Amino acid sequence: MRRKAVLTTLLALSVLLVTGSLVLAQDDAEPQAPEVFAHEIYGGCYLAELDQCRIHVEPFTINVDAANNERLAEFRLSANNESGGTSLLLYHFSTDASYSRMPVGDYTPSFVQNQDYGAVCGETYNLRVTARGATPSSDGSLLVSAISGPFTCPQPATPTAVMQSLLPFGASANMIWPLVLLFLLLAPLSVWVARRQRS
Numbered sequence: 341m342r343r344k345a346v347l348t349t350l351l352a353l354s355v356l357l358v359t360g361s362l363v364l365a366q367d368d369a370e371p372q373a374p375e376v377f378a379h380e381i382y383g384g385c386y387l388a389e390l391d392q393c394r395i396h397v398e399p400f401t402i403n404v405d406a407a408n409n410e411r412l413a414e415f416r417l418s419a420n421n422e423s424g425g426t427s428l429l430l431y432h433f434s435t436d437a438s439y440s441r442m443p444v445g446d447y448t449p450s451f452v453q454n455q456d457y458g459a460v461c462g463e464t465y466n467l468r469v470t471a472r473g474a475t476p477s478s479d480g481s482l483l484v485s486a487i488s489g490p491f492t493c494p495q496p497a498t499p500t501a502v503m504q505s506l507l508p509f510g511a512s513a514n515m516i517w518p519l520v521l522l523f524l525l526l527a528p529l530s531v532w533v534a535r536r537q538r539s
Contacts, residue, residue, distance in 0.1 A: 465491060
């Protein structure tokens with residue numbers, strides 16, 4: 341009886357150790373810091389989830405020549421895919437307002453500070469800003485105003501075979517904690533039952 345209780349306790353502890361190592365392995369897939377580039381526009385790509393990459397763009401300013409009565413009429417922020425895949429239009433600002441209502445002076449888009457953009461893992465991108473200024477006599481045309489250097493999104497994380505068999509992915513990925521608590525409760529209970537049977 342005593343041997344059975346010891347074996348049950350050792351089994352419960354080993355399962356607890358394996359579960360703890362799985363939780364630590366899952367933490368390794370947390371988002372990584374974006375890569376930084378010494379260009380007019382800065383950005384990079386990180387692994388947001390096991391199979392989902394996101395592009396992060398640092399805040400940037402579009403210089404508008406207000407001294408020559410120019411105002412910002414339109415700009416586009418895109419991620420050009422250098423791997424041959426689909427390029428992404430991340431943001432498009434355009435105003436149909438008359439010249440007198442267009443933004444005056446240098447413009448720093450506030451949306452960049454609040455969101456990142458989906459990307460394909462393993463693909464190489466560069467960021468490009470094209471802008472169009474308007475004057476009272478001309479609508480202007482879109483011109484490239486900033487380009488980042490190329491950056492490559494990380495490859496999707498591949499869970500180990502043990503993780504695939506024990507850890508569900510997706511919305512129920514946090515089911516590991518109830519299992520840990522269950523094992524913590526069962527180990528002392530098995531020792532108590534073994535002692536009770538012995539007496």
